[in-house]
Amino acid sequence: MGLFTKSKKTQDLNNINDTSFSTTNSINTINSLTSNQSNSTIASKKKISRNDIKINQIGDGVSGKVDLYRSRSSPDFKYAVKTYHSKEMYESKSEYKDRVLYEYNTLHNLHHENIIQVYKYDVSLNGNTIKTFMEAGSPNLYDLIKHVPVSKLDPLGMLCIWKQICQGIRYLHLQDICHRDLKLDNLIVDIPNRTVKIIDLVTAADVHNNQLAIGLVGSPSYFAPETLERIRYDGKKADIWSLGIILYYLLNKKFPWKQAKIQDERYKAFLSLNPNYLSSSSDLPPPILNESGYEIGKPSVLRYLPSESWPLTSQIFESDPEKRCGIEEFFTNDWFTNIKYCHSDIRCGINHTIVFKDHENA
Template sequence: MTRSLSENSLAKYGQKHEVLGRGANAVVRLCCPANGGSKKLAVKEFRKRRKNETQKEYIKKLIAEFCISSTLHHENVVSTVDLIQDEKHHWCVVMEYCAGGDLFGRIHCGTLKESGEVNCYLKQLVQGVQYLHSMGVAHRDLKPENLLLDKAGKILKITDFGVSEVFRNPFCTLARKAKGLCGSGPYIAPEEFESGEYDSEKVDVWSVGIIYYVMVYNSIPWKAATMSDARYKHFVEHKGQFWPFDRMQAGPRRLMYRILDPNPATRITIKEIEEDEWFKSLSVCHEDTTSEMAGHQHVGNPKPFK
């Protein structure tokens, strides 16, 4: 982690400005070039080391997140540029800037209503997760707040790899199991609430299903996937007769029951989602896709990042 003074300076990318987002472990700020250039970036400024945390443990976490995110290159994953220190010696990750804000903002303001746009975001999310899994990485904290949009609100990108898991090393076929509760509230898979090991790929699949539900209904299906939650208990005990799914058309209804299967052993995989006939029929946007080509429009975030 030793660099020259010039290499260690965030100034080569520009100056930090307003806060774009806050989390438990970091603050994300806009970074504008000081020389009048047009390329804006985002800077994730990590929290300070905790008192009960050694310097070695602290640095290890930063490097782990950077090493994972910097190896990922996909249209539906936020690009990582650098790990560097700012003028106050705070460690920062420099990232691609997504001016459209996050998916949570679109859902919260109630403008995500058109089914073509919802399904396009679902397909982009699955494409991004499938890429992560092909690289041996499970995200483990997929939620609308960690899904960013470009300026036009057309391209969805996965971000925040702070709790990601490398479940399979390069050139290995055997997947490593994960342990411990990880993620955010209703997006956490039921097997994580148990004490044993679990498949982190299947955890991501579960989160994808909850995200789709939230996009469709602008609400969460339950607070936690545990039998102490009345709505989740009803879902488990009336499998195949859950009214929010039954209101959907046949294609998404069948897929949602397979994605939100409480049993991870029989839950569908990301690769199997991509092979689903209804899913394959969905039109998806890329950077060069026009509304006419896609057959749907993207509204964009009414309160995007500046």
């Protein structure tokens, strides 16, 4: 995978309105953010050095491990260091650098409060290992809520979190980038600021000019059905499906199915037509169960989501990507635009303590 070389739109999407997007109003702001030295300047001010203190390992994945560090000169400053796995035997050093730095070069050009920010990278003397220095965050969202009973999760607090994720995806999609591996594990929280940040763009794809994404990546529970059926697919629409799965999990602490394929009994039931369900109706019909005891049709999913969300979520959970909504349709939906969420210096007013308290104490 080559370097991310697409010229970026001059848009400050941190300040986009929930219901509209204005390029004209945002150009001046983003110009001050997209200078090449912006991230390295942050790193310099925070005084990242080789003598800083490693606190602990906070992640270990397919592409590498992530460690949390504290600056010696600025003790209040913590940052994360992602150490990519060493060069493969079949790769040249330049091929390895191009492949690994794809994520860095993608993130270096992105500036949004719900996207992780990178500061700099470092290549070892032998050229076989690369490290990226970036913002630190809490454990991922999955780890944050996995021990919290669903009865103690405030639905409005979960919607605040979900809307922040949607804000970050809107920004990515307007930059013609699809993430392709959206999942709770790839979302971290800046706890003091109550800000969710999207991480791990290793498998993100540049899809300008309506280019299709290629290849199956991600995690089974979040796969959009078309990614299992086709080599090429609309990466942005696949992200929308994953956003729906994340919403379902945040509100129910479970997934609607293991994988969106016909061999999965729950998903197969979801695909079955419920003759009494009308998408234009504000009510759901009584459940109809199949021979395996699973409810059939879209109501099997919508029933576990806020009723006000049904006009939007019924479009999110469209197995046909041609019929599935895009991210901009979220921002014209009354239910979505009325969700209060934490951003910049504004708080949603919802108590997030149940989710964050253990980590704040730590």
